[in-house]
Amino acid sequence: MASSSPRSSPTDNPQLLPLSDGHSPLSSVIYELSQQVQTGMENMLKMISEIDQSSGGIIEDIEKCKDSALERKRTLEEDKERFQKAAYSVLDMLNNRENN
Template sequence: MASSLPRPSHADNTQLLPLSDAQSPLSTVVYELSQQVQAAMDNMLKMITEIDQSSAGIIEDIEKCKDSALERKRTLEEEKERFQKAAYSVLDMLNNRESS
């Protein structure tokens, strides 16, 4: 049974490039592109590492500030209690003086 596809003639074969000549420019382009992608990925990895290090430092600073704020809050609460006690004492003294 004969194929319905036309058979290439000798003239058609002369217009085709040898396989190695056709692959060479394409291989070069693919190789260069893969090198560029690899370089971009390496740069992104470096940036991610720098961001991770910076964020770790920022998180540490935030924790320190948080601890400092909590300590300051405790101090202010203690001062508030002392002032309230002093104010109540003064009010009690004034009330006792008026009562006498």
């Protein structure tokens, strides 16, 4: 269905014409936006670098804690074996007393 109003062209509306200095409002907006995006990207790169540095320290701390936990586990296992041996020795002594 055809429209009864005549089509308007960009030249009919003086607000849509490019500015005389060669910069349209749209190009100014795009330029500003690109500057903001570039600034945002630079800030993100700085944050990524800081995160990488921090993560290195965190990974190092995790490894130290892991080593410490493994050492503690070994110590607890050794203590457990000693206590079990001592308990079995006491049980053997009590059994030998009852048998005598």
